[in-house]
Amino acid sequence: MKISAKKIAVTALLCALSMMLGVVESLLPPVIPALPFVRIGLGNAVIGLAVIILGAPYAITISVIKSVAVPLIVGNPIMAIYSLAGGVSSAVLTAILIDIRKISLPVTGILSATLHNLMQLTVAALMTSTAEVFSLSVPLFLFGAIAGFGTGTVQYLLIKALPEKALRL
């Protein structure tokens, strides 16, 4: 595997970008009051981009760092469990879907967001030892799908717009 200093530098940049987006998102009021950990997931747009230009291992690393750092920065450490479960699993799925190159980026975004939310709900259910949380799943998944489509579209536009020379690292 080609581990270049350039790639590590870009990884760090994207990581910082993703964390910043995550922190900004946390400051916004929750979309669904009952589920405070549901966010727009702007940070995930970075993950998809990272998979394409850096490769899956780098992208997943960014995801792990982001999932742990943002909750700590924001001051809500419990959120880290939700973030890790949801973020890492969706990052892995993003990597797989992008690598098979059969599905477009917006749709990959939808699927990854859905998995992210599903994992978060599962963690919530395990933490509260009830299945009650799943009753809120419909608006959650709907919102997640739309948000995923949005972040996927952002990735699509970025890839199209940025010159190839800049993308090849």
Added chain:
Amino acid sequence: MRFASHTEKNITHYKKAPFLGVWDFVLLLALIFAATVALKYYIEPETGSVCTVYVDGEKVIETDLLTDSVTAIPGTHAVLTIKDGAAAITENDCPNKICMKTGFVGRAGGTIVCAPNKIVVKISGGGYFVTGVHK
């Protein structure tokens, strides 16, 4: 690691890829189908002992009998109490207080009715019907 060799191909592919391709439509259709099916299940109430309270025909409370609680019935001065898997009206401002005399009702099909205040407390669940409930 084998993923690394993909970045070149990924960049080339996604540079040229259309916004939505063939497989995307297939996936989206499958998603919509799954969502509609899930929605049907979501909207249908689950079976199980449910206590529903109607005031003037409108459903105002729907709760299960598993958790003890004391709730004011909205739009009335009545109070619904759930204890040990049964429900009762424990406070009301109706003249005859027959609803309160009915006591606790826990079986499916059981009802408590306060005609003056148009309150109906109904225990449902189990998908069966009961005839001859205490009026």
Added chain:
Amino acid sequence: MLYRRTTPRTRKRITAPVAAILSVIIAVTVAATCVACNTRDHVLTGTAFGSYYSIEYTGEDRDEQLKTLISELNDDFDVTGSGDIATINAASANTPVTVSDLTFKALSLAFGIAADSDSAFDPTVYPLTELWGFAPEDYTGTATSVPSDEQISLTLESVGTDLFVLNEADKTVTKLKDGAELDVGGIGKGFAADTVKEVLGDDATAIDFGATLYLTDEAKVYIQNPRSNDFVASATVSDLSVATSGDYQRYYFFDGVRYHHVIGRDGYPAGIFDGDPVVSATITSPSAAVSDALSTAAMVLGNTDTLKALLDKYDAAAVLITESGRYVVGDSPFVFE
């Protein structure tokens, strides 16, 4: 993994028909889901006739239509207020009162069953109902006294189907004696269930007016134990109505004696002088109104040949529960637990 390159021209040739086919599939799917959404199960619930109702049906949404119909029936059958029955009760003798078509239909049916049951079911006993303290505004579940024999004899003179004239042509009801009053409480819920069933036709699934049921789709029904919080019998029925009358639905104790709201032909609560009276009667028949009315008649008639003949006439069956025994009269689907 292979990455196959396609030229722009090849892509155009493939994408156009593929897009067309996919659009058709999408359109069909969306249309199908819309249809499925509209023809799903509906459950309409509310309060009427002093109790709740619950109507399950399929097909298009007819909630508003049903609510209006039930509201009309509720207001017209109410002994309080200003509907048809209340107007009749407040009217003086020989004053024709025009009623709605549905009210007239219900009254005709009620008077017909009264005639067939020799007044075991009698929609004109309201003066006695009031005397015994079971009028909706008076009933408290307790009593400080019970009517005397003299009061009962006097009130009996205002009771009887012969005190009313029903005019089919004008849809009018005329009482022949001041003080005569009607009460369709013993048939109202069943009549409402039948009327809703007529409106819905095959779309009806289950209709429940305060535990008077009409079940179209197969369903399990339990008979409430009149003395404790469990069930005494069950049945799986379809296309059948079920109604129950009992001495535990509206009653009070006075001097250790239970007085209930089903008044017999002698002016006293049915069966209180019997050794082993019927305390709960469940009727099954093709008509909910008939089941409702006959459940009252069964409490008055008890387990007799007269009851059997009456049930046969209306294609009905009964489950009678007394303090000491349980009986099935006719071809009832119920089986004791």
